[in-house]
Amino acid sequence: MAGQTIQIKTETGKQFSAYLVAPSSGKGPGIVLCQEIFGVNAAMREKANFLAEEGYTVLVPDLFWRSAANIELGYTPEDFQKAYALYQQYDENLGVEDIQDSLTYLQTRPECDMSTGLGVVGYCLGGKLAYLAACRLPEVACAVGYYGVGLENVLDELANLKGRLVLHIAELDQFTPPDARQAILQAASQYSNVKAYVYEDVDHAFARPKSEHYHKPSARFAHERTVTALHDMIGPHYDLVALWEEHIRHEFDTRDVPATMATMVAEPYVNHIPTLTGGVGQSQLARFYRYHFVHQNPEDMKITSISRTVGSTQVVDEFIMSFTHDTEIDWLLPGVKPTGKYVEIPMLGVIQFRGSKLCHEHIYWDQASVLVQIGLLNPEGLPVAGVETAKKLLNEDLPSNTLMPSWNSSEGKPIGEGV
Template sequence: MSGKYIQVTTATGNQYKAYLATSVDGKGPGVVLCQEIFGVNQAMRDKADLLAEEGYSVLVPDLYWRIAPETELGYGAEDFQRAFELYQQFDEDLGVQDIEESLAFLKSLDVCDDQAQQAVVGFCLGGKLAYLAACRIPNLACSVAYYGVGIEKSLAESQNIQGKLLLHMAELDQFCPENIRQDIQQGLAQIKGTEVYVYPQVDHAFARPRSEHFDKTAAQIAHERTVAALRKTIGPDYDLAALWEEHIRHEFDTRDVPATMATMVAEPYVNHIPTMTGGVGYKQLSRFYQHHFVHQNPKDMSLIPISRTVGATQVVDEFIMSFTHDEEIDWLIPGIAPTGKKVQIPMLGVIKFRGPKLCHEHIYWDQASVLVQLGVLNPQGLPVAGVETAQKLIDESLPSNTLMPSWSSSEKKSVA
């Protein structure tokens, strides 16, 4: 937990506790995060901390303060029963008022960028409240609702939405079956700035870590979409390409491991997909960089950029890596003694950021092409190529389909 509890005093004199997670930058755009029916528990604090790492100052108000202050429940049968009882007592209209007052209070804090617009993010009960906030709170730039329950009952209010609305819905959600999802999708289809995503084969609470229905891939994609919506509407604007270039500079030019690690989050990871080399966490990754990567690359290793795509949370680089295999490169060609041969490899890097820090790298290449170029794999009779894969990436006029024995058979056939 990186945040802290504070006392909220609103303009109308209401007082209640809230969890405050401060932006990694010390000050950031304000986000009010709305709780599940289980109160402001560890799961909600973790969500706030994650958004703080993304650059936001996040306030999680105790929305149960009128009926059961400081409630913090788990997910067992007894706690679920208590949570459901509180949900039945909860007044959604007053909850939306609390959210509006919480936004105003957050904006008054030094950790909040008072020049930036604000957003609301909510889960379960909080998802419904995030939707209602989009409908009822003027000048709210963005609202994100994860598996909100009961949105279909308030679809008429969607005509009042002025900002961006993002809904994350679970295909197997028992609280929002297919017919209701379709009603919501149809009801919001004509509302400008609204995006609805349905995540296949996942259930309610798929984005809650360490829970029965947690689905990592769905949660990751939903988080990316959430941050992309927040970046577009309230900021902050990070130059991800420049941050990535700084990381590369320390890897290949200065060959400075501490400086390389300083460009990354506290617990990053790197995965070179074909060889499964890299590391997870600061300790393992810094060990990998120090002893197996930064200081173990050939002196003439170079990167030739082909294309770059910069998104809200990641950079995708397409490039050719060239080098002379004059020393062992155990991260790339583990166990193969130096051959002295020149190698050119088309590569693709997916570089994920969390706020202004690099979070992970997924690096892809064709290992068969590398082995062919080194002379340790005979391509005869195999559907693999050597340096030609890199050459064709630069010169698309080079022949295609040379590995297809059937290619010549279609030369005189008609094309539809």
């Protein structure tokens, strides 16, 4: 994403700068992104670009313009001291006014889709400002605050909230000690349009990549919750099933690598969990698809759908893949020569989207079942099964517990009350 620096005029005639970035489609719902105490630095611009990939037009105002215009700080001890000094003298009420001016400006931009509402997202200082903006500015349909500092002191403002509010709280955040966290959670529980989430064993700034406290699983979970709330309140809305089916059509039917890659974000990744095959990034993944996947699958490979769960940002597909092992399949059986055996295996795919593009695939299956079916693993004496795993998925009436030697020993024994 390529953003630009623009100028926003206040009602008093003064102006301050902001970073603006639009989605690849050229237009999307508007979000004001509120900075940490380090200014509109590279990390904040990356956050804006990331949200733009999700389909939003994002504006990041310089909230320190009155005291240190256009300052960009890093995360060294020296820069932290500068940032903390700016934070201590910061007037949050003026900050909300700046968010109001930013929202007003955003609505004038052709890149902003005004058919829906507006959103505010913030981190650290910006997390509290997002909270205050949600409570004070009626045009804010959805606000998200990451580890906002001092929320426990302004909980009474929740009574004025009109839209939806999502709060992400770090369990180990020294700026939000346990008593403060409990007060926030208690207050949030009183409102149906407020959701507060606590992320265990993580600290302040857990969602800032490359930071000392960055925790990728928590950051991803928080982002999914953020985007889900934004989708619900201001859009955009995508048909993820259609997007996913278009992707697999090019993988297995047309076998068209460029068309497959066109369904994905600029830097996607695929991970076939049992065999560690796939690729990370455009170049590596295109190479994988071209030489080790799309043109290498058996001609009779077939997918039988079992179930599908569709969320706001991902699809979880349960299916049976069947094929004749008449060609070497690098991604599924790397280094194994064709055996001519027919194979049926249950699979599970977790398909994540970013905006209208597929972001990543996590594909799971029981590799032991595959090895049993092609004759490379003798199941005798081992707790593994062959084609039975697929057969029982299709017919739950087939016997259970056949691999448990102790199963017959419980026959006729009392089960107990309440069971």
